Amino acid sequence: NEIPEITDRTIEIKALAREAGYRTKIAVSSIDLKVDCVGACVGVRGSRIKNIVDELGGERIDIVRWNDSLQVMIPNALQPAAIEEVFLYPRLGRAIVLVKEDQLSLAIGRRGQNVRLASKLVGWDIEIMTHDELNEGIDKAETWFRQLPNVSEEMVEAFIVDGFLSYDDLTFLEPAQLAEISGVTEEQAQEMITFAEEAAERVEEETRLAREAEAEARAQAEAAGVSEEAKETPSQTAATLFPEEGSVATTESKPTMESLFGPDTPAKEEQPLDAKQVFGEETPAEKT
Known part of the structure; x- marks a missing residue:
């Protein structure tokens, strides 16, 4: 046994949810306050849990700390996502968990796996x-519930406080239960449930059509983007590959005399030399 604390029952497995071959969540608790139930199961640097993961062919295993309070247990079960707030609705057995936008996909998990396993746990x-x-x-629920027969504003508020956010939620109630919540007779409650069942089908169909239209619009937009890119004509392609001679700017300039030999400078006018400058002495004519 990889975890002897479980064998000697120091650590107890309180709940387990598994999707074989993919992922497992296990909630554990310890009867000995000195024993960290999660740390003992994981092992030093994950050594204990790694051996179990290897035996299961790489299946991911999440060890979470059990708590009798759902306000604590639900965030533990949804790890590694960070949870903002938890609302519990016992009548429906539902918990609404609020997260920040950047934690939404992590809390839900790939294909809903994280939240699905947490719900089972x-x-x-x-x-x-x-x-x-x-x-x-809540805004949608208020609009929908105001259309129910025999309904009042107080009833609408009571439904939402109890966690009812759709027509479909109301259809799970018996007439006696709805009558208890809303304060109407069972006959009136039955009318409300019948209306909710029909309205739920209508809303579901509208939602389905809206999703299909959105998917079709997205596909058309993607197809249009591809066709625009493919519209380049052969002449445009040729012009790109073989530009005209005059269209390409040349950076080289032809050499000039000035660039080779420097700028022209005017020649200095030569002064005539006299005999004295040539012979360094006076001429015979000058001696006489």
Whole structure:
């Protein structure tokens, strides 16, 4: 056994969620305060957990610390993402977890794997949102719920406080449960549930069509971008490869006499020499 503390039950595995071959999350606790349950499972420099990972063919294993409080346990389960806030809605068994924009993809994980395993680990449905997404969801829910028959503003507020953010959420309730929340009769509650079921199908269809239209528009935009790049004519290609002689600026200049021999300077006028300058003495004529 790679982890003897588990064998002697000093460390207890409280919960486990696994997608075989890909990733596992394990929540552990220790009955001995001196034993760090996570550190003991991981080992020095990851030595213990690495051996187990190798035995499982490289499957990723997350060891998290168990806590009886969901406000603590849910952020632990969603590691390594940093969590801002957790809202719990016991009636729906749902937790809405708020994160910053830069932590959203990390909290959700590749193909939703991180949040899916965390949900299995804690036994609650976990929804990851940013603050803006939650506010937008509340605004939509208020608009939808005001269309319900027999509804009042107080009922709309009560639904949202209990974590109901869509028509679909209301369809999971029995008439007696909805009557208890809203204060209407069971007959009126049944009318509300029937309306919500029909409206949920309509909203789902509208959402599906909107996504398809968005995907089609994106594909058309990408195709248009490719076709624009491909529009270069053969003459344009030739002009790029073989530019005309006059279109290419030349940096070399032809040599000139001045560049070779320097600038011309006017020749100095020669002064005539006299006999004295030539012979260094007076001429016979001068002696007489």
